[in-house]
Every structure is written in C-alpha cells, then in structure tokens.
Amino acid sequence: MQTANQANRRYFREAYRTGKHGWAVEEPNPHIVDFLKRLRRLAPGGHLLDIGCGEGRHSIAAAQLGFKVTAIDFEPLALARARRFARIKGARGIVFREASVFRLPFADGRFDIALDCGCLHHQKKSDWAAYKAGILRVLKPEGFYVLSVFSPKFRMFRGRRRSWHIAYGAYRRYFTRKEMVELFGRDFEIVALAEERGGESGFWNALLRRCKRASGVAAMCS
Numbered sequence: 437m438q439t440a441n442q443a444n445r446r447y448f449r450e451a452y453r454t455g456k457h458g459w460a461v462e463e464p465n466p467h468i469v470d471f472l473k474r475l476r477r478l479a480p481g482g483h484l485l486d487i488g489c490g491e492g493r494h495s496i497a498a499a500q501l502g503f504k505v506t507a508i509d510f511e512p513l514a515l516a517r518a519r520r521f522a523r524i525k526g527a528r529g530i531v532f533r534e535a536s537v538f539r540l541p542f543a544d545g546r547f548d549i550a551l552d553c554g555c556l557h558h559q560k561k562s563d564w565a566a567y568k569a570g571i572l573r574v575l576k577p578e579g580f581y582v583l584s585v586f587s588p589k590f591r592m593f594r595g596r597r598r599s600w601h602i603a604y605g606a607y608r609r610y611f612t613r614k615e616m617v618e619l620f621g622r623d624f625e626i627v628a629l630a631e632e633r634g635g636e637s638g639f640w641n642a643l644l645r646r647c648k649r650a651s652g653v654a655a656m657c658s
C-alpha cells in the first residue's frame with residue numbers, strides 16, 4: 437500500500453511537472469514577509485532554513501531582506517524551478533538542497549530561523565513529532581520559526597467534519613488553534629498567531645520563538 441508520503445511525492449512531482457498548482461509561484465505570502473521584516477530587526481542577517489521551499493518564493497524574499505538562506509525540498513523539479521527563479525530575480529547565495537523534512541542534513545543548532553509555508557499541513561499527525569524534533573534539532577536556542585498552515589477556514593475544507601482529507605492524491609490537514617498550541621506551545625513562545633479571514637484563503641500564520649531551555653518534553657517557556 438502507498439504511504440501518505442509516497443502519495444504526496446507523486447502529487448508534488450506532478451504539480452511541478454505541469455506547473456499547475458494552487459499556490460502562488462512568485463508572490464510570497466505577505467504575512468510571512470511581515471514576519472521576515474520583524475526578524476530583520478530581531479535576527480539581522482541570520483541563517484534561515486526554508487523547509488519545503490517549492491519554487492523558492494520565500495527563500496528569494498528572505499535573501500532579498502538580507503538573510504543567509506538554505507532551502508530544502510524533496511522534489512527535484514521544484515528545486516530546479518527555485519534555482520531558476522532565484523537567478524532571474526537576482527537573489528544570490530541561496531543554497532538549495534534536495535532533502536526530506538524528516539532527515540534534515542544539517543548540524544545541530546545551525547539555523548537562526550526556520551520557515552515553513554505549506555509543508556507541515558501535508559504531513560500526517562503521526563509524523564508531527566518527528567517533524568518538530570528535526571526543527572528543534574537544527575534551530576538555535578531562542579531561534580525563530582515562521583509557519584503557515586491550513587486552518588479549517590480554507591476553502592477546500594469548509595463544512596467538513598474531519599480535520600483532514602485527501603485531495604488530488606495529497607494529504608491535507610486543517611489545524612485548529614488548539615492543535616497549533618498543543619503542538620508548539622511547550623517548545624516555542626507564540627509571538628504571533630493569526631488566522632486569515634475572508635476571501636478564499638484560510639491559513640494560520642505564526643511567528644514562534646524557541647524557548648531558551650527547549651530540549652524536548654520538559655521544555656517550558658514561562
């Protein structure tokens with residue numbers, strides 16, 4: 437039987453092969469750009485890891501704001517597009533690498549900022565702990581984490597009872613506020629957490645800061 441991860445790979449391979457998918461190619465999410473502008477003051481020139489970078493729109497925006505950027509994605513077609521877009525936009529120095537979010541090929545504490553726009557909500561709940569452990573491992577103490585995930589207000593979800601579904605072959609999870617707080621509240625200070633309202637979108641946009649003593653289960657921010 438095909439696992440959720442294999443199904444996701446097939447979905448993303450096809451999305452990047454055809455270039456037809458539902459998210460923006462060039463324009464970065466404005467909420468993420470706002471967070472990056474705040475981080476320019478809090479962690480100027482910091483090393484940012486873009487997780488599931490896709491075609492690189494946020495890697496490029498971050499590089500243009502002066503961050504040092506490393507970006508990973510498990511889909512080589514996405515990375516090829518990202519490298520091309522970065523060249524076209526004149527965004528230099530971004531390191532794009534093929535890797536899974538579950539096997540981050542980096543030393544412990546390497547990054548000042550982790551950014552995920554649209555990758556976590558494609559991971560099954562049973563994989564969230566492994567996903568978060570990887571981020572905690574590569575993020576510096578008090579490092580920042582910028583996250584954008586589907587909320588139940590997302591148009592594909594409205595009216596459903598379950599908190600997940602499979603659409604076009606890919607797993608999609610619609611996070612409640614409670615799930616966000618349960619998943620991240622022990623290891624991160626929630627600096628900002630806002631649900632987009634109106635229009636067609638429905639995302640949580642979050643700016644989190646790793647707790648000083650964060651080291652797994654016992655970590656508490658206060």
Ligand SMILES: C[S@@+](CC[C@H](N)C(=O)[O-])C[C@H]1O[C@@H](n2cnc3c(N)ncnc32)[C@H](O)[C@@H]1O
Pocket residue numbers: 444448459460487488489490491492493494508509510511514535536537538552553554555558
């Ligand atoms: C919805 S797209 C968003 C792309 C990009 N972050 C953006 O905002 O344009 C999600 C991305 O996550 C990548 N992805 C999904 N699961 C992954 C995994 N386990 N490891 C690495 N990348 C993954 C996909 O290939 C895809 O490029």
